[in-house]
Amino acid sequence: xxxxxxxxxxxxxxxxxxxxxxxxxxxxxxxxxxxxxxxxxxxxxxxxxxxxxxxxxxxxxxxxxxxxxxxxxxxxxxxxxxxxxxxxxxxxxxxxxxxxxxxxxxxxxxxxxxxxxxxxxxxxxxxxxxxxxxxxxxxxxxxxxxxxxxxxxxxxxxxxxxxxxxxxxxxxxxxxxxxxxxxxxxx
Numbered sequence: 001x002x003x004x005x006x007x008x009x010x011x012x013x014x015x016x017x018x019x020x021x022x023x024x025x026x027x028x029x030x031x032x033x034x035x036x037x038x039x040x041x042x043x044x045x046x047x048x049x050x051x052x053x054x055x056x057x058x059x060x061x062x063x064x065x066x067x068x069x070x071x072x073x074x075x076x077x078x079x080x081x082x083x084x085x086x087x088x089x090x091x092x093x094x095x096x097x098x099x100x101x102x103x104x105x106x107x108x109x110x111x112x113x114x115x116x117x118x119x120x121x122x123x124x125x126x127x128x129x130x131x132x133x134x135x136x137x138x139x140x141x142x143x144x145x146x147x148x149x150x151x152x153x154x155x156x157x158x159x160x161x162x163x164x165x166x167x168x169x170x171x172x173x174x175x176x177x178x179x180x181x182x183x184x185x186x187x
Contacts, residue, residue: 017061024053024065025072028104029079043166044081047137050104051130051174054111055120056181062108070101096159099144103137110136111174120182126175134171138163 031049035042054062073079076089080101083092093101114120114129138160145159 017064020057020061021064021068024057024062025068025079027053028066028069029072032079032081035081038166038169041162041166043163043170045170046081046104047107047134047167048170048174050108050137051111051133051171052177054108054133055115055126055130055174055178057112058116059109059112062112063105066104066108070104073101094148096145096148097141098148100137100141100159102144103140106140107133107136115178120175120178123175123179126179127172130171130175130178131168134167134174 027049028046031045034045036045050062050066053065056062057065069079070093073083073088074090074093078084078088080088080092080097086092087095092098111129111133114126114133119125119129142155142159146153146155149155149158
């Protein structure tokens with residue numbers, strides 16, 4: 001079921017694509033609010049949901065779901081982790097986590113590209129694809145974090161190292177879910 005948002009040419013297919021993107025954004029919101037006790041920091045399930053969306057919806061529709069999520073957050077809806085307690089809207093997005101949120105777009109898109117190329121047919125392909133798609137979040141995230149708090153601060157210790165173990169766990173889970181879904185569809 002690889003999604004093709006650009007191919008939505010009829011009003012009915014456009015409406016269906018928009019509904020799927022909205023549902024995906026709601027999944028991201030719910031996953032942002034789930035905090036799992038973990039070492040060394042608690043983890044939300046956002047990136048796992050993000051990867052599953054990419055693997056199941058394809059690059060365009062998954063990116064549309066993330067864009068809808070980001071637009072909801074920019075509009076002031078408390079869709080992000082730790083909102084509204086830590087702020088809402090553009091003020092929250094311009095803070096230390098803004099780059100990671102931007103990285104969500106690239107991550108979902110890349111996971112979708114991997115799925116279109118068949119990387120979710122086997123766990124041995126899906127896990128590396130998931131790890132790479134997850135890692136993409138950190139590129140703009142760490143650059144933005146450094147710009148916000150200063151590159152003289154321990155950027156990697158603050159924005160990467162505490163999240164590596166949880167990221168690996170979520171990547172493996174997302175890969176397993178994607179492979180299970182592909183196998184279910186091909187039966």
